[in-house]
């Protein structure tokens with residue numbers, strides 16, 4: 335049902351047009367069968383009209399079949415298009431913590447496998463819809479021919495459909511298990527692509543990865559899918575057997591019991607034989623719809639939806655960043671909860687407070703795992719803290735303000751992503767300064783701006799980070815955050831970063847947060863915050 339709701343939401347007028355054409359198609363099919371039956375029975379009064387009727391009904395059948403197919407293909411493609419965009423928007427609107435908890439492999443599996451499964455089900459819809467229309471038209475014709483035989487037929491169809499659904503339910507369970515294995519498969523694909531160097535360098539590790547990780551999961555996925563589709567095949571064969579039993583019943587048993595005339599009998603057998611193809615199409619479509627409904631369930635389990643558009647956060651709020659005088663974090667606390675080998679594991683940052691003025695350089699320092707990046711995500715508004723308040727001048731942030739608040743920051747995180755083009759930066763003024771910054775960051779001999787795209791991003795890690803810094807400069811936000819930016823720079827450029835670039839940003843009135851292990855440069859900082867196991871253990875201000 336949800337699949338149809340998605341389709342209706344995307345393009346209900348087109349679906350309504352297709353439904354109308356489908357109904358006409360079913361009607362003309364039934365009419366054509368009635369006409370063929372009448373011709374075969376040689377009803378004298380109708381003979382002169384039959385050839386004309388045949389031409390008209392045949393023409394109508396072809397036309398309505400074509401119209402309903404074309405309209406449904408359009409509606410289905412529109413639904414797939416909207417579904418992809420909706421999922422993209424929802425992922426972008428979801429809290430970062432939620433996305434981190436889901437994990438990259440699961441998101442990728444959903445964006446590819448699940449969206450594909452739903453798209454595949456939409457692609458068989460036109461044929462299915464036609465088949466259902468023909469079945470309905472034929473049933474109406476058979477009901478008109480003989481009500482007692484019609485009820486006998488409906489009872490047989492009911493038994494067939496009921497037993498088919500029991501088997502289909504079992505098959506669906508196997509498909510669900512196969513889908514769970516697919517998440518693990520994507521996890522392995524990630525290891526394969528991101529760990530390719532490590533796997534290439536060590537043969538034993540590579541073989542262990544192939545035989546102990548990839549192979550068993552791929553095998554499990556294959557087995558569960560195989561079982562699922564095999565049960566569907568058994569169900570389909572059972573359905574076909576029932577169809578033959580039904581024809582046999584109508585030929586040899588029921589007419590004697592219910593006293594049907596030869597016209598009625600031949601009409602029934604002709605219609606049932608004609609129905610075999612559309613029935614087969616319906617039966618073939620059921621596994622595809624089952625897989626699609628497993629996909630929808632999976633998408634919903636990630637607290638995403640392909641159905642209900644959430645309010646688009648980009649639509650309403652005014653995102654113009656302000657310049658601020660002071661930023662305050664009061665009693666902020668954030669906790670990660672998880673399990674490791676069935677033991678609960680938590681990491682708690684805070685409670686901690688800090689103040690940052692415009693034009694201040696604030697260094698956040700501490701050992702590995704002390705919570706620096708977590709604090710950075712809270713400062714930039716990527717995490718909403720479990721407890722505490724963030725104040726921008728005299729305004730305390732409410733949950734609805736976070737989207738607006740984040741627009742005040744430009745950041746280069748340690749695991750930053752480098753876009754190869756300047757997205758969202760089309761003002762000629764901003765683009766004109768790019769060569770200046772490329773020069774300043776000593777990249778002009780390697781990278782050019784071509785239109786709004788960089789000529790290359792195949793650079794060393796240090797150079798990529800410089801390009802990331804250029805993007806941050808172009809954003810021109812009131813606040814900046816650099817997470818171990820200098821770690822990949824050579825000593826000369828590291829010196830330039832701490833002694834020249836950071837003071838320049840400060841002189842422009844920017845608030846700059848720097849996560850750093852470079853204690854040689856701590857003297858540059860106006861404030862130094864030291865974290866240890868999530869607690870603020872040292873807070874030094876230059877003016878104190």
Ligand SMILES: Nc1ncnc2c1ncn2[C@@H]1O[C@H](COP(=O)(O)OP(=O)(O)OP(=O)(O)O)[C@@H](O)[C@H]1O
Pocket residue numbers: 434670671672681700701702703704705706707708709
């Ligand atoms: N997404 C997450 N889910 C669960 N726990 C996390 C997550 N990210 C970090 N942690 C936990 O929080 C702790 C602090 O991590 P964080 O990345 O903030 O440290 P850090 O000080 O930036 O470390 P480093 O200097 O190594 O980058 C870690 O010990 C880690 O166990």
